[in-house]
Amino acid sequence: MSRGNERTVGERGQVTLPKEIRERLGIEGGDEVVVHEDDGRVVIEKPVTREELAAGYRATAERARDIAAEMEHASDEADTYLGDAPDW
Template sequence: MSSGEHRTVGERGQVTLPKDIRERLGIEGGDKVIVEEDDGRVVIEKPVTRAELAEGYRASAERARDVADEMAHVSREADDYLGDAPDW
């Protein structure tokens, strides 16, 4: 059982989203939302914008660079500690 606010569906299938939810999610009048059914539930989502998607890719690339830098540092430390690997 949901603990969310109860809303009435109008004759044309319209439902007003609660103001606090709209404000928290940054949904304003005229914005597009995604409405889908998931296992008997109606799910309303704010779509990901191109800017949000781009920021996610930038953050992911930055994390990948950080990991690569750390691995290079660890590899140099290992080389310094162990010396050159034999050419077997």
């Protein structure tokens, strides 16, 4: 079942990516891509850049700080209404 542009694999295993796809994904000559197999399919992806990875870590850290602040507020409310927890 074909869902896109068919390409011929050259003798050395090379395949040319369609121009429309390269332009849409910002892939230029000389760029690196990641090639892997997934459930019997060949997948070609742009690798995650260091900047994208760093941004993801920053967003995760910010969300973790927000959750910690929410939990601290909830804990303070519980102490106000219920008092301190017993030392069992």
